[in-house]
Amino acid sequence: MNALLEVKDLNVSFQGNENEKRKEKESVTAVFYVSFSIREKETLALVGETGCGKSVVAHAIMRLLPPESRVKGTIEFGGKNLLELSEKEMAKLRGKEISIIFQNPSLALNPVYSIGHQLAEPLRIHGQEKRKGKEWKEEKEIKEKGWKEKEEKNEKGLKMRKNNFSKVARVLKRMGFSNPHEYMGYYPSWCSGGMNQRFLIAASTMLDPVLLIADEPSKGLDRNRVAELEIELKRLKEKSETAILLISHDLGFVRRLADRVAVMYAGEIVEITDPSSLFERPLHPYTRALLNSLPERGFVPIPGSSPPLSSPPEGCRFHPRCPFKEKLCMQEHPELKESNGRAVRCFLCL
Numbered sequence: 001m002n003a004l005l006e007v008k009d010l011n012v013s014f015q016g017n018e019n020e021k022r023k024e025k026e027s028v029t030a031v032f033y034v035s036f037s038i039r040e041k042e043t044l045a046l047v048g049e050t051g052c053g054k055s056v057v058a059h060a061i062m063r064l065l066p067p068e069s070r071v072k073g074t075i076e077f078g079g080k081n082l083l084e085l086s087e088k089e090m091a092k093l094r095g096k097e098i099s100i101i102f103q104n105p106s107l108a109l110n111p112v113y114s115i116g117h118q119l120a121e122p123l124r125i126h127g128q129e130k131r132k133g134k135e136w137k138e139e140k141e142i143k144e145k146g147w148k149e150k151e152e153k154n155e156k157g158l159k160m161r162k163n164n165f166s167k168v169a170r171v172l173k174r175m176g177f178s179n180p181h182e183y184m185g186y187y188p189s190w191c192s193g194g195m196n197q198r199f200l201i202a203a204s205t206m207l208d209p210v211l212l213i214a215d216e217p218s219k220g221l222d223r224n225r226v227a228e229l230e231i232e233l234k235r236l237k238e239k240s241e242t243a244i245l246l247i248s249h250d251l252g253f254v255r256r257l258a259d260r261v262a263v264m265y266a267g268e269i270v271e272i273t274d275p276s277s278l279f280e281r282p283l284h285p286y287t288r289a290l291l292n293s294l295p296e297r298g299f300v301p302i303p304g305s306s307p308p309l310s311s312p313p314e315g316c317r318f319h320p321r322c323p324f325k326e327k328l329c330m331q332e333h334p335e336l337k338e339s340n341g342r343a344v345r346c347f348l349c350l
């Protein structure tokens, strides 16, 4: 099957603070030659320790990185390289074809607008774009023909609002809200955190995006809410055409939802495989260490810490923490090699 999204050799660096000794600005390469693809309707999880570059990858796809970042490589989506699109072209895709679930429901929802109003926002933004030229013409005609037509236009606006609201109601109904019109009149502060989280998912998927990016959607949620979120994402997987890039520290969550998992370490992908092979037969020593650090597997911490991204070690980036390292691992940088549907960046595996 064709890839929906194809990330090739993605590099992202940031101009950092001035180094005291060398009196020059240090550059931090947060993402280093990252390549992966997501197929239609597939859920790909991105996992790895904090600071390894997961969010930077997500923001590069959404083109939401700050101006001081330098991005290289290609991100192909629908036959176009997203990195070459103008801001205007990108704005047309955002929220419509590629959407993102923001992490914190209480920050992402505006307290002073009703749920219904906020859920209709993507419809308003993307509906207006298409109508812009036509609207301008209408505006001109109104000036020429007087107020009668203006009244008609107001009616049109009302009709559009009604259409938007019935679309919001349909989406909420699909998400299991039996009485959507009632909830649409609610304000975020009237609802529980779990419910607001579901509204955020509804907002992100209002226009049936082909790709949804969920960056740590379960972070900071209590157990019940994580369970609700999981049900919601499963429902989305089953009932829609949306592919998901799922970024999460919660490996149990990843195991239950992902079709494939990419493991990142210090800005690189070190392993890509299906969840059951990953959990039953992890190959890369880092993946093994990551699994051993899970509470149910004995909570064994990974010795040492991630290398600074401004000066990563020579050879394999994991070698200073690897219990199996050999001389070669310290001297040469391993490639990501594929075999039997798995890919691993290690001289000692495969």
Ligand SMILES: Nc1ncnc2c1ncn2[C@@H]1O[C@H](COP(=O)(O)OP(=O)(O)OP(=O)(O)O)[C@@H](O)[C@H]1O
Residues within 6 Å of the ligand: 014, 015, 016, 028, 030, 048, 049, 050, 051, 052, 053, 054, 055, 056, 057, 066, 309
């Ligand atoms: N705007 C920025 N300027 C400089 N460095 C940045 C910037 N944004 C991210 N970084 C650096 O890039 C690296 C990767 O950050 P990123 O947020 O992608 O990590 P992450 O894997 O998402 O971690 P977490 O699991 O904690 O969310 C970090 O070392 C971070 O300091």
Ligand code: NI
Residues within 6 Å of the ligand: 054, 055, 056, 215, 216
């Ligand atoms: Ni992150």
